Amino acid sequence: MNLSTLVREDMHALYRFLVLTRMLEERLETLFKQGHIVGGLYRSLGQEATAVGTAYALQDGDWLAPSIRDAGALYVRGLPPIAMLRQYTAREASPCAGKDNTNHFTIPELGLLGPISPLGTQLCVLNGISLTFRQRGEPRVCMTYQGEGASRTGTSHEGFAMAAALDLPMVIVLEHNRWSFGTPSYRASAVEDWADTAGAYGLPVRSVDGNDLLQVYEAAREAVERARSGGGPGVIVAETYRMSGHAQHDSQKYIPSEELDEWRARDPIGRFERVLLEDGWLSDAGLAEIRDDVDQELTRAVDTVLSEPHPPAESSRTRVYADPRQDPPEPWTRTLATESEAR
Amino acid sequence: MNLSTLVREDMHALYRFLVLTRMLEERLETLFKQGHIVGGLYRSLGQEATAVGTAYALQDGDWLAPSIRDAGALYVRGLPPIAMLRQYTAREASPCAGKDNTNHFTIPELGLLGPISPLGTQLCVLNGISLTFRQRGEPRVCMTYQGEGASRTGTSHEGFAMAAALDLPMVIVLEHNRWSFGTPSYRASAVEDWADTAGAYGLPVRSVDGNDLLQVYEAAREAVERARSGGGPGVIVAETYRMSGHAQHDSQKYIPSEELDEWRARDPIGRFERVLLEDGWLSDAGLAEIRDDVDQELTRAVDTVLSEPHPPAESSRTRVYADPRQDPPEPWTRTLATESEAR
Amino acid sequence: MSETTYLEAIRDAMREEMQRDESVFILGEDIGLYGGAFKITEGFLDEFGPDRVIDTPISEAAIVGAAIGAAHMGMRPIAEMQFIDFIAPAFDMIVNFAAKSRYRTGIGAGIVIRGPCGGGARSGPFHSQNVESFFANVPGLKMVAPATARDAKGLLTAAIRDPDPVLYFEHKFLYRRIKESIEPGEEIVVPLGEARIHRPGTDLTIVTYGAMVWKAGEAADRVSAEDGSELEIIDLRSIRPLDIGSIVESVRRTGRLLVVHEAPKFGGFAGEITAQVCEEAFEWLDAPIRRVTAMDTPVPYAPTLEDRYLPQTEDIVAAARWLLAY
Amino acid sequence: MSETTYLEAIRDAMREEMQRDESVFILGEDIGLYGGAFKITEGFLDEFGPDRVIDTPISEAAIVGAAIGAAHMGMRPIAEMQFIDFIAPAFDMIVNFAAKSRYRTGIGAGIVIRGPCGGGARSGPFHSQNVESFFANVPGLKMVAPATARDAKGLLTAAIRDPDPVLYFEHKFLYRRIKESIEPGEEIVVPLGEARIHRPGTDLTIVTYGAMVWKAGEAADRVSAEDGSELEIIDLRSIRPLDIGSIVESVRRTGRLLVVHEAPKFGGFAGEITAQVCEEAFEWLDAPIRRVTAMDTPVPYAPTLEDRYLPQTEDIVAAARWLLAY
Ligand SMILES: Cc1ncc(C[n+]2csc(CCOP(=O)(O)OP(=O)(O)O)c2C)c(N)n1
């Protein structure tokens, strides 16, 4: 494995991103239970290494389009954790100004393309971004993610096929986490080795242990470099496991507990901690210091966010079109009310 | 190759289907030039063996869903050639009663599910038919076709994946004929070996020379038997070539003439004739007799069809819903006209 | 008599039809092992087995396609969209295959496509839409949208038995909020295409459907209590076929029409109702036909925004007063 | 001055915008090597190269998706649907991604999706549809449908420059039948949302768009010659935004409105026009608003059937006379 480029700062940063991802989601769970989050809440528990490791292989100017379970990738790309808290709690200052939730935001300055709910769409849109890189002759790369469930959508297929046909600088990470909502992947498909799916597009593919941060990083780096140097798209299959329910409301009771136990033993954060300790990158105290630091940052962030306002009702009708004059007017029934008050 | 089941009558019948397919299309071309066909006209020139050979592996009670270039399969399933002439010339007695054209008809008695224009849809619908076979415990099989171009549609992907996930008794023939409309398949995809596409679904696959009737038949028989005995879906990749333009209006001038010459030498009818002659199934005179017989049948059929009426205008508003009372009324402007005439 | 929620009524309609008729089956995402995103099909897998309660891949087009094929063979499939928003990837299959099948070939596609629609549940732009207008201009389809538990059961039963493709829009906001007395096992069939007078009245006709029936009801109560005017509420139940006869009859009595729906205004289904009433009751109109609808934007996530986006009881009250004063 | 067909006007708009602005490019099926199913992009591959004239797989969702992504980066993509009917597989991408992008994230999707629509060419149920109503209820989209060669050029130029997603419906029946004098290289920009008075009149307003403008014209000529009444024809050009101001101004003058479109009636766009006029010009109406449209069926193939299906000049004449006599 060629990790020669990773230095001590990288190892610390990677660890920080892992624990940030997990601890922030724990905060979100609390906020959800407290009623501060009224929409769906999705966790990436157990899959943090895939998101963090792949995104770490990108550079400034690259673009990344996360699936719902790739929160870690967003922090690697520079998303301030507070933005995620604002987004879920529908604050006016959230990336979507309260108009959409979860990680559905697009932030050009960070090279982030948000997903929308209909699965598979985002891959197709990211193709267009990477196409522009090629049209402009810029050595920039796009990376995106896809659950194995989402890979069954027609839209996802068209996205893979288009990336391949146009030979775009794309890295597509297929996250095989064994479940799609309440259905095990073996039940909703006959695929045995998900790496075979790349064959349908004539794309190079590499399978990795998605819970092994450094293995993930290495595969991503290889694919990113190939794409950057004009070698076209590549697929990474990350073998991992969804350790939480599909969303907050899902008790996960349909999952055999042995399966959970088995995968708990492969927890990506625990495994990376052992690497850090064994290879002397960090001491136990060093690990704790990072965790504490993240914890304090999150406490401050949560306090700040909860004191911030929700978007004003009037903003519900703005930003439909580029020209504000084309946005819809206040409904006539409300203008009536205002008029009669004025009288 | 296990062809032990094919006897002399089969060999004669197969030859007849091949020449019927080609000669009927030649008649259609003439009818088109004479203005009797006002809609699109698609040929299967050079691909007749794939359609005929695969369909011949089915039994009564099976269903077949052809793509636009599988006319031969329809005759094998028992479609009277005159039905095709009626359909293209929009006769009242056509399978679609003039409401749709080309091979867009569904004829349950023959086990025929017609395509619609949006590619990929038909495969998904055929899945439902094979699902019903399984639900009812009937050992019946479905077969369908797909151009390599169509295989890039999301809908087609969902169809493949659903067939695989539900383990349906389906045989899917991927016709790699090098072109999709005016675009060569290497230009619109990065796939090198189309057999690899089956991997995306975990399906067994077999590639054949689509211009070799007996090879096609043998592969189809194997896949049909597997499906019939509960072995689930299978894919056949038929390597062939579209020897005509996409449709009548397409001059095909974008196709390199060497490519056409190369494939003309592999003409499936000529090749099958050589087999018939060399293996003593038929003499030159026997071949000629079959061709003459088909020619006469077609002459009679064309004469009949051209004397038949087009559908009456009033029928344009019928059959939208099962209950005729729910069909739309005559437009008010036409009722007005009738009323004022009546006055 | 037991109290049955709107959600239970949907479940009962399916279960009872599946018990009555072997050819009825369900397919969709997470409906079997998991019992459905809203637990509507909980227990179905055990009761009916995996060949009649089919967990599919995430493939809405293939789900609807398989339903069409099974219907061609005489089965009566129910295709669940996890949220009705996800009908969009199946649009081609519905509009081009299902809707046109009978007309083109003589072979119908008697399928039901059902799924949770509508806002108010803080579900954001992709889990809150109302999609009827996407399909309103497509001959061959039928569409229903129940407002009550009895209608939820009766329309679904009728839809399952109908030989044509029916889109069944169940409003997620009503799932557990609406209850009604329904005898267990009681067979209810609400014929498609028959509207229901939800509240009789003499001064103004409100035509609406789905969750808005209840907001219209609140508005009518307020106007009655505060102003003494009586609003008649017609709950369409079926969007297509449209029971224009009942609407026209009412408008000819009241002389005033307000159309209320939850989808945005521009290009929404209120236009069709307006046009038909204009054609058939123009001389009886004492005031312009007006609309109360959601705003012409996507459905926003934040409660402050969604509340402003959605048509509210006060909007209906204001519109009714404006029309009555006209 | 040279005579430019409607089809050439579309070609010229794209070519000239591509020459003017490097960020304009086209993607679609068979548009490069083959030059497009209707040869609209013939010669483009040679002139602009494969990075600006992109032959794609048969993947309408991916085509529109790629256009959206490129637009996010500041490009101005034009996505061709080989026939507008094939917009159906891209429905999800258009309605859920393109239309809602700006509202949700602040980042717009300034793309053009264009393709041949409409009947009369004997192309059967899947190559003849009019799809505007599928998208009419989707905030965030714009839609245009030119009737003349100048407008074909001017609306396409404006659509390409527009920062929002625009669906551009070109009527295949007009491709080679309509000609107009346009100076080669003449820059024409027809602002989106501005209707055009195709024929001034005093007695009745006809609102229409696309190919029906010409049938309305024929009808108006006949009614003028035979009855002496003058019909005013408003060619919408833009379906959304809708120039309701021009419509209302005309209806207030004539007192009578006939809406004509080629799509089927039920749930068609005429409903929206009717509703808005009802809201804004009710007091000026001397007769009910009426519609002339195609029948509520799929588009049939046989000429006998298609002719019956489509709204014809005689229908418009009959409707106009009915309204004038009202
Ligand atoms: C087109 C579409 N259909 C259905 C859904 C509802 N849905 C959301 S997530 C999900 C499961 C996704 O599974 P997978 O892709 O494996 O991702 P994972 O949740 O395992 O990370 C489903 C069915 C959707 N978002 N989009």
Ligand SMILES: Cc1ncc(C[n+]2csc(CCOP(=O)(O)OP(=O)(O)O)c2C)c(N)n1
């Ligand atoms: C969804 C969709 N998009 C576009 C078309 C237009 N179209 C019809 S046939 C065709 C090419 C098909 O190529 P292929 O599948 O390889 O079949 P072949 O013609 O080679 O037999 C295209 C683009 C269509 N029918 N459906």
Ligand SMILES: [Mg+2]
């Ligand atoms: Mg998964």
Ligand SMILES: [Mg+2]
């Ligand atoms: Mg092909």
